[in-house]
Every structure is written in structure tokens, then in C-alpha cells.
Amino acid sequence: MPILPREFYSRSALEVAKDLLGCNLVRIQTGIRMAGIICEVEAYQGEEDLGCHAHVGRTRRNEVMFGPPGHAYVYFTYGMHWMLNIVTEREGFAAAVLIRSIHPSEGIKLMAENRPFHAFKKDWLNGPAKICQAIGLDGSFNGLDLCDPNGQVFIESGKKIILQDIVATPRIGLNTVPEPWRSIPWRFEIPGNHFQENYG
């Protein structure tokens, strides 16, 4: 499957988020290819969005989000977790899509080694920090260009998910974010059981 080009990411985070469902997140670590089908994402867009890191304006942490689309915004939180986001929209407009869960498809053995004591337990890959741990991503990947075919991280197009199969709900963990941003349904997912029955 072809690598998603820059134009794919040069759209609103809401569109990109939904279109990323069903696509294949690929990570090559020490020459070994790991991949997973994206099945849960969240959109964050603009300084108006009080749930988006960019709402405070440009800072050292969020500056990648203000940059060109198709790059990785990897940030650190809760003192121990890394999160992977994909930058969207045009340069100068801060927007990104958080990858929240994947259905592992390739290199599962290496993913398991990257998550010792948790591999193959229930829910071992449904969470943004779990994914980064499983595919070996940290802050050194912040700003990485995902459109570089020779890169170690990129996304390939996959099965097209029809809108009817996508469930939209509020974004997770925005406990102190004011309404309406706290509850706006910008989290998109392919329900787990549905995914396994129809897309696994």
C-alpha cells in the first residue's frame, strides 16, 4: 500500500482523523517492520479549540503543530508518557490528530518485547502512550517527516472505512477543559468488536 502523501494531511484535522481510520501505521525499528491498523483517533484543531495544546499560542512544546502537515508531533506528559500526533492543515495553523489505538498487524513480536509484562494482555495496545511504547517512539521523533519514504515512521493507505461505521464521541481526558470543547465529539473510532468482525 502507498505511503500517504503530503496532500492527505493538508486538510482539516477532522477530515484527516476520520480518513486515518483503517490506515496502517508503520514503524521500522532496527530493520524490523512493525505495523498496526489505526482504529481510534482524536482531532485537535486551532488556537480556538481549548482542548488543543495550541490554545495558549505557540510554545516550544507545541511548535511542531504550527508547522507543515505530515509531521509527527510527539509530546511528553504525566511525567512518563509519550503521545503520537500527526500534524495536519496548512503551515501556520495548529492542528493535529492523536493516534489512540491500533490493531497490530505486523512485527507483533517486537511490539511485545517493547511492552514487557503487558504484551497480549487485554487492552495492551489501546491507548496513546501504549502505542508509543510498543512501537518505540519518544521525544526524539518529534518533528519527524512522515512523508519521507525512507523514514522509520510513516502511514500507508488502507481499507476505506465508511462513515456509517465510524463512531464519534467526546475526546478523552479533557477533564479541566471548558465546554463546548470538553464534550465536542472529535474522537473517532471503529468499535473494537465491529473491527474484528469486519476489518480484522
Added chain:
DNA sequence: CGGCCGATTATCT
């Protein structure tokens, strides 16, 4: 399975 809570530190005010 669901709810509660402590861990742990870069980044921002």
C-alpha cells in the same frame, strides 16, 4: 468489569 488513586517529570506560568 468498573472506579479510585498514586506515579513521575518536562513544560509552562
Added chain:
DNA sequence: GATAATCGGCCGG
């Protein structure tokens, strides 16, 4: 000095 786009262990049902 406070906060955080989370996780995993522990507990009760």
C-alpha cells in the same frame, strides 16, 4: 510551583 490529550495496580461487585 502547578499541571498534565495516561497507565496500571488494587479493590469491590
